[in-house]
Amino acid sequence: MSGRRIVVTSGKGGVGKTTTTANLGAALAKRGRKVALVDADIGLRNLDLVLGVEKRIVFDLVEVVEGRCQIRQALIRDKRIENLWILPAAQTRDKDSITEAQFLRLTTDLAEFHDFVIIDCPAGIEHGFRNAVAGSQEAIVVTTPEVSAIRDADRVIGKIHERKMPMRLVINRIRPDMVKSGEMMSVEDVCEILSAELLGIVPDDEEVIDTTNRGEPIVLDSTKRLAAIYDKMARRLEGEIVEFTRLEEPSLFNRIIAGWRG
Amino acid sequence: MWQRPPHMALLRGTSQGLQITIATGEFHDSVAELAETLQAQPDFYRGSLAHLVFRSTAPSVEEFQQIRGMLDQSGITVEGMLGDESVESLALELELEYLGSAPPINIEDLQKRRGTRLERQALSEGARSLTADFAGARSDLAARRTTPVVPLTQATTLYYRGTVRSGQVLRQLGNIVVVGDVNPGAELIASGDIVVFGTLRGQAHAGAQGDTAARVTAIELSPTQLRIATLIAAGEQTATRSKHRDGGEEARIEENRIVVVPIVRGVS
Amino acid sequence: MHDAQRETQDAAPRETSVAASPTVPRGHAIVITSGKGGVGKTTTTANVGAALAARGAKVALVDADVGLRNLDIVLGLESRVRYHLLDVIEGKVSLEDALIRDKRSPNMSLLAASQTREKDDVDTNKMRALIEQLRESFDWVLIDCPAGIEAGFRNAVVGAQSAIVVCTPEVSSVRDADRVVGLLPQSLEPKLIVNRIRPHLVRRGKMLSVEDVNAILRLPLLGIVADEPEVVMATNRGEPIALDQRSQTGASYRSIAARIVGENVPVERPRMGFFARISALFGGR
Amino acid sequence: MFDFFSRLFKRDGSSATAKERLRLVLLSDHLSLSPDTVEALKRDLIEVISRYVKVDVGLCDVSFEQQAATVAMHANIPILGMQNERPAVPPPVYAKAESRSGGNSMHTSTGERPYLDDLHTASASSATATLSEEAIIGIEEANADSLNAAEQEAANSKRAHTNAPSNAGS
Numbered sequence: 001m002s003g004r005r006i007v008v009t010s011g012k013g014g015v016g017k018t019t020t021t022a023n024l025g026a027a028l029a030k031r032g033r034k035v036a037l038v039d040a041d042i043g044l045r046n047l048d049l050v051l052g053v054e055k056r057i058v059f060d061l062v063e064v065v066e067g068r069c070q071i072r073q074a075l076i077r078d079k080r081i082e083n084l085w086i087l088p089a090a091q092t093r094d095k096d097s098i099t100e101a102q103f104l105r106l107t108t109d110l111a112e113f114h115d116f117v118i119i120d121c122p123a124g125i126e127h128g129f130r131n132a133v134a135g136s137q138e139a140i141v142v143t144t145p146e147v148s149a150i151r152d153a154d155r156v157i158g159k160i161h162e163r164k165m166p167m168r169l170v171i172n173r174i175r176p177d178m179v180k181s182g183e184m185m186s187v188e189d190v191c192e193i194l195s196a197e198l199l200g201i202v203p204d205d206e207e208v209i210d211t212t213n214r215g216e217p218i219v220l221d222s223t224k225r226l227a228a229i230y231d232k233m234a235r236r237l238e239g240e241i242v243e244f245t246r247l248e249e250p251s252l253f254n255r256i257i258a259g260w261r262g
Numbered sequence: 263m264w265q266r267p268p269h270m271a272l273l274r275g276t277s278q279g280l281q282i283t284i285a286t287g288e289f290h291d292s293v294a295e296l297a298e299t300l301q302a303q304p305d306f307y308r309g310s311l312a313h314l315v316f317r318s319t320a321p322s323v324e325e326f327q328q329i330r331g332m333l334d335q336s337g338i339t340v341e342g343m344l345g346d347e348s349v350e351s352l353a354l355e356l357e358l359e360y361l362g363s364a365p366p367i368n369i370e371d372l373q374k375r376r377g378t379r380l381e382r383q384a385l386s387e388g389a390r391s392l393t394a395d396f397a398g399a400r401s402d403l404a405a406r407r408t409t410p411v412v413p414l415t416q417a418t419t420l421y422y423r424g425t426v427r428s429g430q431v432l433r434q435l436g437n438i439v440v441v442g443d444v445n446p447g448a449e450l451i452a453s454g455d456i457v458v459f460g461t462l463r464g465q466a467h468a469g470a471q472g473d474t475a476a477r478v479t480a481i482e483l484s485p486t487q488l489r490i491a492t493l494i495a496a497g498e499q500t501a502t503r504s505k506h507r508d509g510g511e512e513a514r515i516e517e518n519r520i521v522v523v524p525i526v527r528g529v530s
Numbered sequence: 531m532h533d534a535q536r537e538t539q540d541a542a543p544r545e546t547s548v549a550a551s552p553t554v555p556r557g558h559a560i561v562i563t564s565g566k567g568g569v570g571k572t573t574t575t576a577n578v579g580a581a582l583a584a585r586g587a588k589v590a591l592v593d594a595d596v597g598l599r600n601l602d603i604v605l606g607l608e609s610r611v612r613y614h615l616l617d618v619i620e621g622k623v624s625l626e627d628a629l630i631r632d633k634r635s636p637n638m639s640l641l642a643a644s645q646t647r648e649k650d651d652v653d654t655n656k657m658r659a660l661i662e663q664l665r666e667s668f669d670w671v672l673i674d675c676p677a678g679i680e681a682g683f684r685n686a687v688v689g690a691q692s693a694i695v696v697c698t699p700e701v702s703s704v705r706d707a708d709r710v711v712g713l714l715p716q717s718l719e720p721k722l723i724v725n726r727i728r729p730h731l732v733r734r735g736k737m738l739s740v741e742d743v744n745a746i747l748r749l750p751l752l753g754i755v756a757d758e759p760e761v762v763m764a765t766n767r768g769e770p771i772a773l774d775q776r777s778q779t780g781a782s783y784r785s786i787a788a789r790i791v792g793e794n795v796p797v798e799r800p801r802m803g804f805f806a807r808i809s810a811l812f813g814g815r
Numbered sequence: 816m817f818d819f820f821s822r823l824f825k826r827d828g829s830s831a832t833a834k835e836r837l838r839l840v841l842l843s844d845h846l847s848l849s850p851d852t853v854e855a856l857k858r859d860l861i862e863v864i865s866r867y868v869k870v871d872v873g874l875c876d877v878s879f880e881q882q883a884a885t886v887a888m889h890a891n892i893p894i895l896g897m898q899n900e901r902p903a904v905p906p907p908v909y910a911k912a913e914s915r916s917g918g919n920s921m922h923t924s925t926g927e928r929p930y931l932d933d934l935h936t937a938s939a940s941s942a943t944a945t946l947s948e949e950a951i952i953g954i955e956e957a958n959a960d961s962l963n964a965a966e967q968e969a970a971n972s973k974r975a976h977t978n979a980p981s982n983a984g985s
Contacts, residue, residue, distance in 0.1 A: 011598055013567010013677035018702065043429060043679050044565055044709060046702040054446070055486045055496035070311075072339055091447045091709075092431050095680055123567035123677040125597050126649055147765060147833050148572065148600035154841050155598060155645070175759070182828020183763045189834050193841065206728075210736040213701055425748055427712030428705050445708050445746055463746070608840045645844055766829035768836065
């Protein structure tokens with residue numbers, strides 16, 4: 001068995017790579033797939049925090065690569081979601097600690113006993129990025145509808161195309177009310193500029209801040225609207241054709257006006 | 263858990279890893295008991311390497327795979343096995359390491375030891391046990407000791423004033439004293455004791471070369487992880503804890519696990 | 531002749547700047563850093579720079595994010611970028627040729643990063659010399675540091691005399707900020723800006739408070755900036771919000787600038803912002 | 816607050832601006848992203864220009880720059896002299912100037928062609944050509960704010976002119 005190796009990247013930091021990795025991984029695991037999430041941000045690891053496993057780290061990715069422990073020992077099983085495993089990055093080392101070849105070896109090893117190996121790529125396009133990309137076969141580019149994020153995403157897409165890897169786009173933190181009032185670029189705008197196939201659209205949701213603080217992926221609570229969105233994303237990733245969720249809830253703007261008058 | 267009848271299947275940690283003994287008698291009972299033990303603490307042994315000891319003749323390949331599958335589920339990797347010639351041929355067939363004949367084990371001794379543990383289990387009133395989650399890693403921590411143990415008389419103390427921040431590591435053959443906070447993501451590693459005059463939020467490893475008498479003391483102890491000698495404990499959710507305990511808290515090994523107790527003046 | 535010309539060019543602005551900020555005899559370089567990406571380093575650099583320039587100081591903004599530059603976009607100067615930091619470092623063009631003067635704030639100039647190169651291409655010693663050179667002609671040199679703690683970070687920090695750490699009230703941001711503070715030389719005396727605070731979420735206990743953040747970081751607080759949609763709009767347009775006198779977020783940046791030049795202005799708490807107003811109208815969610 | 820809403824009401828919100836800015840900046844990013852293409856273009860350009868003038872191939876430089884509404888190409892091609900076999904080309908109109916580096920002054924005026932060897936010893940003067948998307952080679956006009964010290968010098972020194980006017984930067 002050999003699972004799919006997918007890198008989640010963006011160029012710019014803080015657009016939601018780690019949140020996307022955690023939630024997409026959790027959504028796939030909830031669908032019964034065996035999923036390994038790999039934090040490639042050596043020195044600035046965060047995937048462990050988002051998933052709330054930071055206290056359970058004994059070994060990390062660098063120690064696996066250096067042969068100081070086995071992969072199975074470093075993998076942390078998520079206690080809430082069956083089939084979800086996390087391989088944390090080292091915090092006290094830096095990205096030059098491992099090579100592209102070592103990273104490739106690591107992810108191929110993981111792919112032997114997981115259906116999906118999802119790699120959380122660090123920001124930037126340097127060594128850490130090259131490692132993460134070297135270990136994957138396909139890519140998910142996360143961006144937000146902001147000029148700088150899109151420009152960096154474009155740069156990264158260029159790099160991915162050079163490697164002839166299939167790529168799909170996730171647009172994060174859309175605020176439908178701002179799109180409506182013309183203050184934020186729409187999904188169509190972003191897709192047009194980046195000319196990429198869409199994997200998911202995620203609205204900006206304050207819940208994410210809260211769940212991240214608590215170390216719980218939002219897909220755990222299936223009543224949350226984002227849970228459904230990540231589930232659809234997971235299904236699309238597996239090749240299903242799923243309609244995109246319409247984000248046009250009663251707009252913030254209309255609600256203000258209504259509230260103002262009422 | 264301790265009041266059970268003599269073990270058909272026995273799990274114990276050694277310096278080489280986990281040793282699982284399948285006693286003589288009905289194979290299925292042993293397996294059932296092993297399953298029960300694993301079920302009781304599903305994550306306890308996760309990540310460990312195990313040697314299987316067969317006291318009777320080796321099981322069939324199918325039977326063995328049944329055990330192995332069960333251990334796999336609990337995150338235990340079978341590395342090798344011990345037993346008679348039939349076990350050796352089984353090991354050969356499965357390309358596992360054969361480690362010789364089964365060591366003599368005195369079950370009565372073991373029960374006696376456990377009995378005394380029961381009696382001594384009562385801890386001081388405020389004692390708080392941290393959930394041990396890393397049994398499997400213990401042996402590896404022991405194996406990590408590459409440098410020889412420095413006698414305490416030669417060990418020195420590292421004094422550090424200021425905040426130890428994420429990503430920073432203080433290592434010392436001897437004791438570490440920090441006047442300031444130790445933040446999440448920071449690591450203190452000492453062959454002796456660790457004392458933090460401040461909040462310990464990061465990771466601390468006292469007695470890193472195997473000194474089980476080592477302690478970790480801090481004014482506020484809310485580490486992401488504590489390690490003493492070869493034991494590891496994860497911090498509990500800090501929410502339930504009273505924030506300011508006068509005089510601070512101390513973590514030490516009692517009953518082969520890490521416990522945290524408030525420091526009471528005149529005691530300890 | 532070239533050098534002589536530069537000296538005469540430099541002399542004049544330096545005199546005026548000394549008059550504007552008497553506390554600074556020579557240019558001072560500040561690195562703006564955070565560890566984690568996307569917490570608002572570039573927005574902070576642009577706005578603090580614009581606010582300092584609006585006070586009459588001469589300001590140079592340096593984009594150290596080689597390969598993923600964005601400061602030009604946030605300032606709306608992307609159409610005028612012709613030469614880059616690396617061109618200067620490699621001696622292809624002079625520093626004067628590479629600096630882009632901002633038409634709206636004539637006191638402010640940008641040195642853009644090159645988009646087609648990578649951070650490892652930058653020579654650390656030359657970077658230090660470049661910042662040194664900028665300090666001769668500018669009162670303030672603000673260096674926009676890239677995310678991460680690798681070569682790009684080291685190069686951005688090397689010429690600075692002080693540091694501003696930008697952090698958002700999220701666990702991951704706090705941890706990365708802490709990592710960066712640990713890596714910064716002590717002499718830089720880092721100060722903290724807590725960015726993207728949403729007061730209503732803090733009040734409901736759904737977001738870390740400024741105090742929570744600083745319980746870990748323990749840094750002198752330089753400012754608090756609220757999370758407001760107008761920041762996105764300003765970036766869309768390429769206009770620093772610090773120049774918008776009506777904006778509250780702009781006022782936050784202006785008061786940060788005041789504190790940087792040494793004025794004794796208390797750090798003000800952001801009032802209920804846009805998000806809070808909606809929340810109040812609908813009784814919260 | 817009302818002010819804020821009045822800004823919200825505007826239909827031509829900032830997203831349209833953002834999109835247009837991005838389109839341009841990405842175009843310019845992409846152009847500078849493929850060194851191979853730039854090399855090929857440079858080769859072709861030099862080949863064409865070499866039919867008319869002698870150029871210093873080693874010092875040729877081609878770069879792209881985003882202007883107000885377009886992306887422009889800048890070709891910096893040092894001219895060494897005219898091609899010998901093409902004396903019939905009308906002499907370019909030279910600005911009154913001195914060469915940039917000391918000593919060898921190079922006095923030229925309309926109708927007077929300098930002796931080639933002299934030109935070789937003089938420092939090469941720069942010709943700056945702007946190529947818009949429609950591929951018109953033109954003179955870069957002295958744009959007040961894009962013209963910095965070096966360009967001033969270049970403008971003061973001799974320029975090689977091609978025929979079409981620039982459509983960029985004005």
